[in-house]
Amino acid sequence: MARSVFYSFHYVPDNWRVAQVRNIGAIEGNKQATDNDWETVKKAGDQAIKNWIDGQLYRRSCTVVLIGSATAGRKWINYEIEKSWNDGKGVVGIHIHNLLDNQEKQSPKGRNPFDDFKIGERPLSSRVKTYDPPYLSSQNVYSHISDNIAEWVEEAIRIRNSG
Numbered sequence: 001m002a003r004s005v006f007y008s009f010h011y012v013p014d015n016w017r018v019a020q021v022r023n024i025g026a027i028e029g030n031k032q033a034t035d036n037d038w039e040t041v042k043k044a045g046d047q048a049i050k051n052w053i054d055g056q057l058y059r060r061s062c063t064v065v066l067i068g069s070a071t072a073g074r075k076w077i078n079y080e081i082e083k084s085w086n087d088g089k090g091v092v093g094i095h096i097h098n099l100l101d102n103q104e105k106q107s108p109k110g111r112n113p114f115d116d117f118k119i120g121e122r123p124l125s126s127r128v129k130t131y132d133p134p135y136l137s138s139q140n141v142y143s144h145i146s147d148n149i150a151e152w153v154e155e156a157i158r159i160r161n162s163g
Contacts, residue, residue, distance in 0.1 A: 090156030
């Protein structure tokens with residue numbers, strides 16, 4: 001059975017990379033908003049954005065944060081991470097900087113977004129696993145993610161369910 005996940009990512013620089021991960025098909029993801037959909041939601045204000053995110057997170061078992069060069073620290077990604085964790089969902093991070101974008105370029109590795117959150121005195125990154133495929137070739141990175149994403153999601157759910 002494919003898990004139903006929410007993909008969290010920085011849209012403008014990473015949507016091409018994210019599309020590659022979504023197309024793997026090992027897990028079912030939320031429908032990606034089009035530019036027009038997102039602009040409509042943004043114009044309605046912060047509460048509308050929260051409501052939209054909350055609706056996208058509904059009935060998802062895990063949030064997969066696809067980490068590009070500028071993902072960490074973004075307001076709505078932070079909201080998605082915090083909401084997912086507080087709602088008891090599995091949370092996992094995957095670095096996607098070595099996947100090629102639509103101009104066939106890679107990007108610098110971004111910092112871990114889970115370092116920005118605390119559980120008691122410990123950073124969330126001490127509980128949430130983040131994977132950085134150990135390859136420079138975009139094809140090898142894609143294959144590594146494809147071969148492992150379903151297990152990474154299952155592991156994130158197990159970690160979250162363990163307390």
